[in-house]
Amino acid sequence: MNVPEQSKNDDSPEYKMSSEDLDFYYGDFKALNNVTMGFKSCEVTALIGPSGCGKSTFLRCLNRMNDLIPISRVDGKITLDGENIYLPSVDVVMLRRKVGMVFQKPNPFPKSIFDNVAYGLWVNGIKDKAFVRDCVEESLKRAAIWDEVKDRLQDTALGLSGGQQQRLCIARALAVKPEVVLMDEPASALDPIATQKIEELIHQLKEMYTIIIVTHNMQQAARVSDVTAFFYLGKLIEAGDTDSIFTRPTKKQTEDYITGRFG
Amino acid sequence: MPVDEESLLEFNPAYDKRRKIKQSFFFFLFRGAAVVNGIALLIIVYFMVVNGWRAITWEFLTQPPMESMTKGGILPCIVGTFCLSFGAIIIALPIGISSAIYLNEYARPGKMVRLIRLGINNLAGVPSVVFGLFGLAFFVVILKMGVSIAAGALTLGAMSLPVIIGATEEALKSVPDTYREASLGLGATKWQTIWWVVLPSAMPGILTGAILGISRAAGETAPIMFTGAVFFTPKLPTSIFNEVMALPYHIYVLATAGTEIEKTRHLQYGTAMVLIALVLGMNLVAILWRARLRNRLK
Numbered sequence: 001m002n003v004p005e006q007s008k009n010d011d012s013p014e015y016k017m018s019s020e021d022l023d024f025y026y027g028d029f030k031a032l033n034n035v036t037m038g039f040k041s042c043e044v045t046a047l048i049g050p051s052g053c054g055k056s057t058f059l060r061c062l063n064r065m066n067d068l069i070p071i072s073r074v075d076g077k078i079t080l081d082g083e084n085i086y087l088p089s090v091d092v093v094m095l096r097r098k099v100g101m102v103f104q105k106p107n108p109f110p111k112s113i114f115d116n117v118a119y120g121l122w123v124n125g126i127k128d129k130a131f132v133r134d135c136v137e138e139s140l141k142r143a144a145i146w147d148e149v150k151d152r153l154q155d156t157a158l159g160l161s162g163g164q165q166q167r168l169c170i171a172r173a174l175a176v177k178p179e180v181v182l183m184d185e186p187a188s189a190l191d192p193i194a195t196q197k198i199e200e201l202i203h204q205l206k207e208m209y210t211i212i213i214v215t216h217n218m219q220q221a222a223r224v225s226d227v228t229a230f231f232y233l234g235k236l237i238e239a240g241d242t243d244s245i246f247t248r249p250t251k252k253q254t255e256d257y258i259t260g261r262f263g
Numbered sequence: 264m265p266v267d268e269e270s271l272l273e274f275n276p277a278y279d280k281r282r283k284i285k286q287s288f289f290f291f292l293f294r295g296a297a298v299v300n301g302i303a304l305l306i307i308v309y310f311m312v313v314n315g316w317r318a319i320t321w322e323f324l325t326q327p328p329m330e331s332m333t334k335g336g337i338l339p340c341i342v343g344t345f346c347l348s349f350g351a352i353i354i355a356l357p358i359g360i361s362s363a364i365y366l367n368e369y370a371r372p373g374k375m376v377r378l379i380r381l382g383i384n385n386l387a388g389v390p391s392v393v394f395g396l397f398g399l400a401f402f403v404v405i406l407k408m409g410v411s412i413a414a415g416a417l418t419l420g421a422m423s424l425p426v427i428i429g430a431t432e433e434a435l436k437s438v439p440d441t442y443r444e445a446s447l448g449l450g451a452t453k454w455q456t457i458w459w460v461v462l463p464s465a466m467p468g469i470l471t472g473a474i475l476g477i478s479r480a481a482g483e484t485a486p487i488m489f490t491g492a493v494f495f496t497p498k499l500p501t502s503i504f505n506e507v508m509a510l511p512y513h514i515y516v517l518a519t520a521g522t523e524i525e526k527t528r529h530l531q532y533g534t535a536m537v538l539i540a541l542v543l544g545m546n547l548v549a550i551l552w553r554a555r556l557r558n559r560l561k
Contacts, residue, residue: 065444070371097450107441109460110559120449123459156559169445176449 015079016041016210017062017099017180022076024057026069031057033234034076039180039227044202044211046225046242048218050257053231055214059182062212063099064092080180097124100178104185106165108157108172113149116157116168120176135175143171144201163194170201181205183213187220199224218258222246230254311536318533327497328508332517333527337534342499343412343507344541347491348481350416350503351423355480356473358420359427366428367435368457387425391485394422398490413503415491422486423476430475434468435461463556470553474546481542484511494520510538 015038024032032054039045047055060066061078064085077084085095097120108116117136126132136153140146145167149160157168166186173181183202187195202211202224215221221228222242229239230253238251249255322336329335362383370376398418408414438461446456462469484492492509494516500507517531518524 063448065448068444068447093450093452096448101444101448103441103444103448105441107439107445109442109445110464119446119459120451123446123449123451123455172445172449 014040017078017080017212019058019061019078020076022058022061022074022078024054024061024066024075025073027071031234032061035236037229037236037239039210039212041210042206042208043226044206044213044224045227045229046221047212047214047229047231048216048221048257049231049237051216054234055229055231056184058231059184059212059214062180062182063096063101065096065101067092097176098178099180099182100173100176102166102170102173102181102183102186105189106162106169108160108165108168110156110158112154113157113160113168114153117172117175120172124176136171139171139175140168142174142205143167144197144204145171161194163190163197166190166194166198167201170198170205174205178209180210180212183211185214185216188216195220218246230257232257308539311532311539315529315532315534315536318529319536323530323533324537328495328513331523332495332530333523337508337510337513337530337537339496339499339508340510340513340534341537341541343492344481344510344538345545346412346500346503346507347415347419347487347509348477348542348545350412351419351480352473352477354416354420355423355427355476359424359472359476360431360469362424363428363431363435364457364462367432368453368461383425383428386421387429389422391422391483394418395486395489397421398486403490409504410489410491410493410506411504412491412500412507415487415507415509416503418486418490419480419483422483423480426479427469427472427476430472431465431469434465434472437468438464467553467557470549470556474549477545477549478542481545482511482538484509484515488512488515510534510541514538 018036018038020036022032022035023030035054035058047059049055057066061074066072066074074086077086079085080095080098084090109119111119114136117139118132121132121135126135137146137150140149145164148164149155149168157165160168166189170181170186187198190198199220202213205211206226213221213224225242227239228242228245230237230245230249230251232253238245238249238254240250245254246258249258320336324336324341325338326336327339328337362379366376366379370379395418398414398421402408402414402417403410406414408417442460442464443456446460447453451459487509491507492512493506494508494512496506496508498505514531514534517527517534
């Protein structure tokens with residue numbers, strides 16, 4: 001878009017995605033309270049906080065996955081490239097193609113490895129076989145699982161180990177060329193070695209994508225993220241450079257949480 | 264008085280013995296209940312085979328009834344029952360599956376959905392003879408189909424709808440939401456998600472519903488005796504607007520209305536055996552298909 005330089009919002013000049021005064025309700029329960037924060041391209045942002053603090057809810061607002069919950073309601077706004085994604089004119093299907101998601105438990109479809117990755121292309125109308133094949137290979141390579149599955153692409157994805165399944169799910173998400181990748185505790189169901197692989201992968205992926213990751217594991221947040229945001233009781237308590245959050249938190253609650261005094 | 268915690272936590276052999284006896288007693292009860300099912304089936308099959316095996320001949324399977332149904336075969340009944348139950352399932356499966364998809368995937372909970380569910384549950388409770396009368400009034404008379412395969416199959420189809428809807432809904436519920444979320448998260452529409460992800464995973468359960476539906480439809484007498492089946496016709500049907508003979512109705516006729524009920528006893532048992540075999544045969548197709556799908560989903 002051709003936006004004149006001076007008309008851009010001064011305090012969010014380079015945010016790929018951002019939320020402004022976001023409230024979220026499950027029925028009468030207010031799960032998110034006035035959350036305002038931004039996410040930059042080519043950075044990993046970690047959302048941390050104790051169970052029930054709203055970090056996953058916030059993540060699922062970013063691709064409107066919460067729309068699936070009938071009694072939920074959103075106030076405030078979330079922008080992608082400056083456009084409010086909660087406007088009625090926005091096509092949710094297109095939004096979710098741009099903002100991909102990796103879930104807590106690996107959830108490959110009960111289909112072949114190839115079909116799992118190709119699925120996103122097919123549903124988006126891409127039928128050219130050679131192109132799909134190249135895309136599948138590229139996505140699997142990018143998700144660092146190509147070497148493990150290249151000889152058995154037609155085997156069922158459910159035969160893979162948990163860690164492989166999760167990398168397959170990442171490949172599946174990458175295949176539709178998203179701009180933002182949301183990850184909801186992507187390693188919490190995995191063993192330490194699989195977790196390490198996922199973390200290395202996140203590190204490589206951030207060069208091309210905006211990555212937002214929810215994690216329960218503070219060491220993981222410290223290892224993989226550039227920015228960390230701490231949520232507590234539905235509020236964003238503090239967000240900033242991961243280094244400063246973990247070494248010099250400005251809020252007492254943040255300090256208590258990262259030092260393990262509660263949570 | 265202060266409670267002595269030490270003695271409370273002590274191992275109590277008498278209590279332990281009591282609870283183990285209780286467990287054995289209930290497990291025995293459950294096992295007994297399960298075994299009764301098998302025995303009941305065995306007894307039914309035993310009686311049918313012992314009394315009916317003499318009737319099963321090539322002629323019995325390929326000839327129409329002759330000499331006031333005391334001789335000949337039951338070919339028109341076999342063909343008739345096959346047409347009626349196959350027709351019923353062809354009608355009921357698409358409608359039943361579509362309704363279940365609407366209720367489970369699209370409909371927002373509310374008055375409308377509650378009303379529809381109430382309707383379906385009540386449909387399941389309607390006695391089959393009432394379906395027969397409904398079919399007579401609506402399909403045969405008002406829609407002028409006459410006593411025909413079409414009217415009988417529609418009546419049977421209406422009767423098996425609740426079974427199919429129930430089984431399909433259960434099957435859809437058993438598809439994990441994570442599949443739906445993964446698909447929607449990739450930019451698939453709701454319909455693409457249902458068609459490519461949800462339905463394939465639910466298919467084995469849906470086929471179970473189809474099996475139950477066929478079995479119920481094939482064995483019913485009351486819904487077809489006014490709508491599709493007749494006492495006697497030696498002709499095989501050539502169109503869906505022909506009337507047919509049907510196995511369950513034929514059994515009923517032989518056993519209650521024939522001139523020589525005792526003399527045709529073995530024919531009655533033989534017909535029952537053929538009915539069970541036919542239902543089993545049709546179910547076998549669905550069962551094999553289901554097994555293949557389950558294998559592929561693994």
